[in-house]
Amino acid sequence: MTSTTLGPIPVALASPSIPVVDPDAPLLSVRDLRVWYELKRWGFAHAGDVRAVDGVSFDVARGESLAVVGESGCGKSSLMKAILGLNTPTAGQILFDGRDVSALRKGDLKWFRSQVGYVQQDPFGALPTFMNVKRILEEPLIINGVDDPVERQARIEQALIEVKMSPPAEWLPKFPHMLSGGQQQRVVIARSMILGPKLLVADEPVSMLDASVRVEILKILRKLQEEHNLAVVYITHDLSTVRYFSEHIFVMYAGRIAEMAKVDDILDDASHPYTLALLSASSDPDARNALVQREVPPGEPPSLVHPPAGCRFNPRCAFAMEGVCDEREPPTVEIKDEHLVHCWLYDKEVMGDRPLGVPARKELVDGKPL
Amino acid sequence: MTTTNGAVREPLLEIEALQLHFKTRSGIVQAVDGVDFQLPRNEATVIIGESGCGKSSLAKAILRLLPRNVHDFSGRVELGGEDVMLLNDEEYRRHVRWKRISMVPQAAMNALNPVLRVGEQVAEPAVVHLGLSKDEGLQRALETFAQVGVPADFLHRYAFELSGGMRQRAIIAMALLTDPDLVVLDEPTSALDVLTQANIMNLLKRVKKESNTSFILITHDIATSSELADNVAVMYAGQIVEVGDAASFFEEPLHPYSQKLMASVPRLSGGDELEFITGQPPSLINPPTGCRFAERCPARFDKCDQEPPIFYKGERWVKCWLHE
Numbered sequence: 001m002t003s004t005t006l007g008p009i010p011v012a013l014a015s016p017s018i019p020v021v022d023p024d025a026p027l028l029s030v031r032d033l034r035v036w037y038e039l040k041r042w043g044f045a046h047a048g049d050v051r052a053v054d055g056v057s058f059d060v061a062r063g064e065s066l067a068v069v070g071e072s073g074c075g076k077s078s079l080m081k082a083i084l085g086l087n088t089p090t091a092g093q094i095l096f097d098g099r100d101v102s103a104l105r106k107g108d109l110k111w112f113r114s115q116v117g118y119v120q121q122d123p124f125g126a127l128p129t130f131m132n133v134k135r136i137l138e139e140p141l142i143i144n145g146v147d148d149p150v151e152r153q154a155r156i157e158q159a160l161i162e163v164k165m166s167p168p169a170e171w172l173p174k175f176p177h178m179l180s181g182g183q184q185q186r187v188v189i190a191r192s193m194i195l196g197p198k199l200l201v202a203d204e205p206v207s208m209l210d211a212s213v214r215v216e217i218l219k220i221l222r223k224l225q226e227e228h229n230l231a232v233v234y235i236t237h238d239l240s241t242v243r244y245f246s247e248h249i250f251v252m253y254a255g256r257i258a259e260m261a262k263v264d265d266i267l268d269d270a271s272h273p274y275t276l277a278l279l280s281a282s283s284d285p286d287a288r289n290a291l292v293q294r295e296v297p298p299g300e301p302p303s304l305v306h307p308p309a310g311c312r313f314n315p316r317c318a319f320a321m322e323g324v325c326d327e328r329e330p331p332t333v334e335i336k337d338e339h340l341v342h343c344w345l346y347d348k349e350v351m352g353d354r355p356l357g358v359p360a361r362k363e364l365v366d367g368k369p370l
Numbered sequence: 371m372t373t374t375n376g377a378v379r380e381p382l383l384e385i386e387a388l389q390l391h392f393k394t395r396s397g398i399v400q401a402v403d404g405v406d407f408q409l410p411r412n413e414a415t416v417i418i419g420e421s422g423c424g425k426s427s428l429a430k431a432i433l434r435l436l437p438r439n440v441h442d443f444s445g446r447v448e449l450g451g452e453d454v455m456l457l458n459d460e461e462y463r464r465h466v467r468w469k470r471i472s473m474v475p476q477a478a479m480n481a482l483n484p485v486l487r488v489g490e491q492v493a494e495p496a497v498v499h500l501g502l503s504k505d506e507g508l509q510r511a512l513e514t515f516a517q518v519g520v521p522a523d524f525l526h527r528y529a530f531e532l533s534g535g536m537r538q539r540a541i542i543a544m545a546l547l548t549d550p551d552l553v554v555l556d557e558p559t560s561a562l563d564v565l566t567q568a569n570i571m572n573l574l575k576r577v578k579k580e581s582n583t584s585f586i587l588i589t590h591d592i593a594t595s596s597e598l599a600d601n602v603a604v605m606y607a608g609q610i611v612e613v614g615d616a617a618s619f620f621e622e623p624l625h626p627y628s629q630k631l632m633a634s635v636p637r638l639s640g641g642d643e644l645e646f647i648t649g650q651p652p653s654l655i656n657p658p659t660g661c662r663f664a665e666r667c668p669a670r671f672d673k674c675d676q677e678p679p680i681f682y683k684g685e686r687w688v689k690c691w692l693h694e
Contacts, residue, residue: 071563210420215646240636281568284637285596287616294568
């Protein structure tokens with residue numbers, strides 16, 4: 001075995017114009033991002049927009065893991081595609097290492113793609129069926145100018161060892177259909193790591209896997225993240241896996257951020273009514289669960305073409321205040337260090353003498369006796 | 371069977387030595403291989419297992435929804451004291467399926483016919499199996515819709531006009547329409563969002579409390595399973611390896627596989643380091659002799675080369691030599 005590690009590929013090959021960046025600046029910085037899809041009538045007339053992401057800002061530091069939690073249709077996939085440079089933002093900016101992602105062209109774009117790994121949700125769908133593992137892992141290296149076959153082989157083997165597929169020689173000739181779901185996902189992770197990226201975007205990487213395999217994949221991701229000082233954007237709908245993997249988290253609802261905090265703060269001290277609803281709906285295995293009715297907000301997420309005025313959660317919120325929540329955009333309140341909530345219930349002026357926040361929070365999360 | 375207060379729990383469904391083997395090009399797949407369990411009346415049993423353990427095949431075997439490549443289908447399935455395995459397919463279709471056992475299939479929300487109005491489809495089991503007229507059937511569907519929380523006017527809509535959660539409710543309404551003794555739910559919430567999932571589980575809990583229906587819930591999601599379970603059965607490689615009441619099972623699973631499985635569930639509360647099970651489940655074409663989990667089992671010893679019988683521990687049982 002050679003001592004090659006999964007370092008970045010040689011700079012000269014990677015990017016023609018690497019700017020000097022401040023190592024303390026966030027690696028990824030999303031500024032008031034909007035991703036709207038235009039709806040057309042008769043193929044040309046403007047008929048409105050689907051506001052999939054509508055004003056989202058956050059930073060990801062080097063080596064930090066951030067979880068994005070939300071239900072389907074909340075805009076998390078659009079956000080992810082924008083980060084990967086697959087969607088052009090309608091407004092706002094995505095800065096990676098200080099450079100605007102949507103302005104990157106040709107060589108710079110290639111450099112950007114080598115810096116950002118992508119772990120797909122469905123591993124079998126993400127792997128080409130006609131390529132064996134070796135070919136799958138070799139292709140990014142060929143494209144990015146690693147011309148020496150010996151070096152390529154060393155990098156491929158190293159990548160397989162890092163995802164616990166050893167000895168590599170056993171796996172190299174296999175085709176995706178010969179692998180189990182967990183093994184396929186490990187190949188996907190190896191592929192995303194092979195160019196030595198600084199950022200990994202993981203889109204529900206374990207949602208299609210069995211419980212016993214899920215943990216193994218999360219542990220591999222965690223280890224890679226720590227060893228390579230990787231920044232990770234972990235997209236999920238499952239709050240229970242978040243604590244094991246991420247330090248920071250934000251909850252998205254209808255294209256906006258509802259609450260953003262450290263993971264422990266969200267799980268132990270959730271403050272937005274929507275986050276509380278998500279927590280109430282998730283549970284740990286316990287026979288007592290069968291004895292309660294969960295508190296689920298009525299209705300469904302709103303249309304993103306005509307989102308409700310004011311707070312987007314207000315039509316479903318048990319604590320909505322008439323004349324406030326349905327008219328005015330909720331403020332951003334920092335209720336604790338690094339814990340931001342977008343909710344009128346935390347606004348001192350609106351609440352006046354009433355206690356701030358959601359009343360009877362614990363009862364809400366525990367559910368009502370059946 | 372007795373409950374803690376001494377009342378006799380009459381079993382609704384008794385399954386003994388049930389086998390369902392399929393013939394494939396690579397060999398005989400022993401998808402269900404000697405399954406035993408009992409389901410008490412008006413209770414819910416959840417069957418937990420990973421993909422490929424045979425849990426959906428078990429559901430199909432109970433409902434006799436068999437594909438053409440069946441190699442061996444045998445055993446005893448007693449429903450309310452009657453051995454339904456003695457019925458031929460036509461008799462089973464007429465007297466048992468829908469009338470007494472109905473099913474909510476996997477990915478049920480995509481099971482609705484897109485060109486028929488929802489009401490017509492939901493009413494169909496009542497028309498076909500209970501001999502009601504079409505209008506009576508629709509009336510019945512309307513009542514069931516109210517029970518599961520689907521607005522009445524959805525009767526006249528098409529499937530695409532309903533959200534995933536509403537479609538799932540409509541399918542559950544269909545399964546409840548004939549007032550069956552038993553409803554088999556195969557992963558009823560796995561494709562739904564968390565809030566919708568919680569909604570459907572709320573609904574099932576309510577229906578179970580208000581009606582005399584029993585449920586078999588098949589799932590790989592252990593946290594969700596605990597939302598409905600009175601009893602838990604753990605399936606591994608075509609066999610049920612442990613059965614017990616939910617309270618003691620979630621407190622202290624007996625089989626090493628169940629223990630490992632429980633230790634792999636991420637918890638909201640954090641807590642213990644998560645574990646995973648190394649290796650793969652065995653192939654169902656040539657399953658190992660002896661205990662099928664032995665190869666991956668941390669507590670393996672000499673005896674595991676022989677097939678473990680059922681060991682009873684009070685009301686619970688487990689197929690593992692550690693509990694001899």
